[in-house]
Amino acid sequence: MEASKVIHAIYNDDDVLMNAVKKVKAAKHQIEEIYTPFPVHGLDKAMGLAPTRLAICAFLYGCVGLTVAVLMMNFIMIEDWPQDIGGKPSFSYLENMPAFVPIMFELTVFFAAHLMVITFYLRSKMWPFKKAENPDPRTTDDHFLMELPIHNNELELQSLLSETGAVEINVVDKAH
Amino acid sequence: MYTLSNRLKLVSLILIIVGAGLWGTGYYSSHHVTLDNVKTMLAEEASHGGHGDSHATVTEDTHASKDSHSDNASHADADAHHGDEHAEHVMHQIHNRPYSALYIAAFFFMMIALGALAFYAIQFAAQAGWSPLLFRVMEGITYYVLPGALIVLAIAVWAGDHIFVWMNPDMVNPESDKFDKLVAGKSAWLNTTGFVIRALIFIGGWSLYRYFARKFSLAQDQAPEGDRSNFKKSFRIAAAFLVFFIYTESMMSWDWIMSVDPHWFSTLFGWYVFAGMMVCAVTVMAMITIYLKSKGLLQQVNDSHIHDLAKFMFGFSIFWTYLWFSQFMLIWYSNIPEEVTYFVTRIEDYNLPFFGMIAMNFLFPLLLLMNSDYKRIPWFVVMAGVVILAGHYIDIFNMIMPATVGDRWFIGMPEIGAILLFAGLFMFIVFYAISKQPLIAKGNPFIKESEHFHY
Numbered sequence: 001m002e003a004s005k006v007i008h009a010i011y012n013d014d015d016v017l018m019n020a021v022k023k024v025k026a027a028k029h030q031i032e033e034i035y036t037p038f039p040v041h042g043l044d045k046a047m048g049l050a051p052t053r054l055a056i057c058a059f060l061y062g063c064v065g066l067t068v069a070v071l072m073m074n075f076i077m078i079e080d081w082p083q084d085i086g087g088k089p090s091f092s093y094l095e096n097m098p099a100f101v102p103i104m105f106e107l108t109v110f111f112a113a114h115l116m117v118i119t120f121y122l123r124s125k126m127w128p129f130k131k132a133e134n135p136d137p138r139t140t141d142d143h144f145l146m147e148l149p150i151h152n153n154e155l156e157l158q159s160l161l162s163e164t165g166a167v168e169i170n171v172v173d174k175a176h
Numbered sequence: 177m178y179t180l181s182n183r184l185k186l187v188s189l190i191l192i193i194v195g196a197g198l199w200g201t202g203y204y205s206s207h208h209v210t211l212d213n214v215k216t217m218l219a220e221e222a223s224h225g226g227h228g229d230s231h232a233t234v235t236e237d238t239h240a241s242k243d244s245h246s247d248n249a250s251h252a253d254a255d256a257h258h259g260d261e262h263a264e265h266v267m268h269q270i271h272n273r274p275y276s277a278l279y280i281a282a283f284f285f286m287m288i289a290l291g292a293l294a295f296y297a298i299q300f301a302a303q304a305g306w307s308p309l310l311f312r313v314m315e316g317i318t319y320y321v322l323p324g325a326l327i328v329l330a331i332a333v334w335a336g337d338h339i340f341v342w343m344n345p346d347m348v349n350p351e352s353d354k355f356d357k358l359v360a361g362k363s364a365w366l367n368t369t370g371f372v373i374r375a376l377i378f379i380g381g382w383s384l385y386r387y388f389a390r391k392f393s394l395a396q397d398q399a400p401e402g403d404r405s406n407f408k409k410s411f412r413i414a415a416a417f418l419v420f421f422i423y424t425e426s427m428m429s430w431d432w433i434m435s436v437d438p439h440w441f442s443t444l445f446g447w448y449v450f451a452g453m454m455v456c457a458v459t460v461m462a463m464i465t466i467y468l469k470s471k472g473l474l475q476q477v478n479d480s481h482i483h484d485l486a487k488f489m490f491g492f493s494i495f496w497t498y499l500w501f502s503q504f505m506l507i508w509y510s511n512i513p514e515e516v517t518y519f520v521t522r523i524e525d526y527n528l529p530f531f532g533m534i535a536m537n538f539l540f541p542l543l544l545l546m547n548s549d550y551k552r553i554p555w556f557v558v559m560a561g562v563v564i565l566a567g568h569y570i571d572i573f574n575m576i577m578p579a580t581v582g583d584r585w586f587i588g589m590p591e592i593g594a595i596l597l598f599a600g601l602f603m604f605i606v607f608y609a610i611s612k613q614p615l616i617a618k619g620n621p622f623i624k625e626s627e628h629f630h631y
Contacts, residue, residue, distance in 0.1 A: 042630075055548065086509045098505045 009166040011144040020164035021046045032147040035139035065111025069104040180611040191600025198593025203274040214267045272580040274590040275335035281594035285602040286324035291457030292317040300414035305625035311617040319609030325379045342438045378424040385417040396619035436579035451496035458488040459561040466554045479552040480631040486551035493541040525583040536567030
């Protein structure tokens with residue numbers, strides 16, 4: 001069950017934030033989400049997030065791109081309108097393969113890159129016209145925000161967070 | 177501090193002795209092949225069929241230049257003598273083989289050290305923060321540049337026209353029936369004196385950089401706190417060396433490799449050889465680092481350093497493939513006879529090493545080292561490294577052998593012997609150099625960053 005009350009701890013330095021995350025994790029409190037203006041190196045490991053599976057997706061998308069390139073070039077250059085490539089009229093895909101390698105490479109990269117970006121956006125629940133979930137616009141500038149759910153431990157969390165160097169601690173009721 | 181163990185000394189000594197023995201046997205047996213032996217052999221092969229067919233095309237290729245200089249009237253005459261000429265040609269190929277085998281292995285190990293020197297200089301020029309922990313390993317490997325390169329030069333001069341056909345004075349003598357117009361036209365560059373002078377300039381420049389870089393690196397360790405003058409000097413000479421290196425490496429690859437086919441040329445050959453040497457150098461660095469770590473030394477080296485080296489192995493393998501393919505595709509596409517004959521020979525007579533090497537140098541590292549987790553597993557990196565090194569040996573093999581022995585190739589006694597011989601020498605010299613100084617370049621301004629490096 002998602003807690004309706006959350007606590008927002010705001011930091012103004014990524015090193016302070018990293019240490020805070022380690023302390024909060026050590027005290028066995030759950031971290032709901034962290035909003036940062038830029039990617040913080042090692043934050044995912046400190047938060048204990050599962051490793052990304054995006055790389056596996058990228059590999060599979062690359063395989064799709066390679067297949068599309070092979071089928072496409074085979075249809076265009078060999079079957080539909082056979083071409084005499086480099087003065088060697090063999091009309092075989094395999095024998096003309098060197099000429100197709102740049103296309104095979106480009107489409108592999110094209111598919112892997114574009115589909116990986118789209119996957120990343122969807123997985124992060126971002127799509128066009130989506131309303132921003134960002135709780136505080138300062139996290140797009142120079143502040144870092146850690147969001148923790150409250151389970152009847154508001155005072156304990158507040159004292160812990162103020163020890164970690166948070167510049168601002170707010171209790172927010174998400175139900176409203 | 178690493179101490180050279182007796183076991184390692186013994187292993188390298190055994191490698192050198194066994195290697196020299198194998199190569200010597202190969203040399204001895206091939207030098208006793210006479211024209212009559214070859215004729216009998218060719219007659220046997222012809223009766224078995226098969227082998228003779230593929231050979232005919234090669235001989236015509238290599239003889240084409242000579243034929244073009246004789247007029248048509250003498251052509252019929254030449255045909256009658258073709259049998260004898262062919263047998264003599266095969267005999268020369270058989271004689272050339274041990275020289276080429278020795279040269280390939282010598283070049284292969286020299287190229288590892290030279291690549292490591294360039295990689296080391298790049299670390300200084302870029303002021304890299306991740307790598308200073310590995311500097312003493314790199315310095316150890318680069319110790320082989322001077323002896324290795326001198327050995328390559330010595331073999332080249334000793335072998336003469338057994339490897340470099342243009343070193344035969346008849347090739348540039350208009351009176352001789354071996355006169356070759358194209359080689360004569362290139363004789364301003366391709367002559368033995370120029371070859372030796374250029375080689376000495378290359379080797380001298382590389383060794384000077386190696387000497388001073390090592391000196392400054394050691395002096396920086398002894399320097400008082402806050403004194404970075406030696407590091408700054410290192411930075412400056414590294415930048416200057418890299419400029420010198422990229423020109424001399426290119427010219428070295430024309431001289432020491434490309435000129436074995438004096439009619440053929442490729443404009444990106446220097447880059448192609450460079451990519452190969454960088455892969456091998458980084459691979460050997462990773463292997464030695466992992467070895468030292470398994471001995472309980474270099475404890476600050478963590479799996480992020482191994483990961484970075486493996487990334488370079490992966491990256492340079494792709495870079496090598498890119499250059500290999502750029503060279504191949506343009507020549508294959510345009511299909512100009514004097515260019516494409518290079519690849520025709522390799523595909524027809526060296527089919528397995530030619531395509532096998534692409535699988536070993538491209539497909540294998542691509543698929544094995546793609547996964548980020550595998551790049552951190554030492555035994556995985558070592559296994560991938562073994563395949564990469566073998567693949568790049570075959571790459572050099574494919575550059576030299578087709579020009580010198582044609583289809584009379586085999587990876588047998590002389591080749592394996594030469595590999596063992598130089599592997600032993602390389603191991604001994606490199607580990608001797610590593611054992612001379614502490615394993616951590618503690619004075620380097622970036623050493624703290626390197627110790628805390630994590631990905």
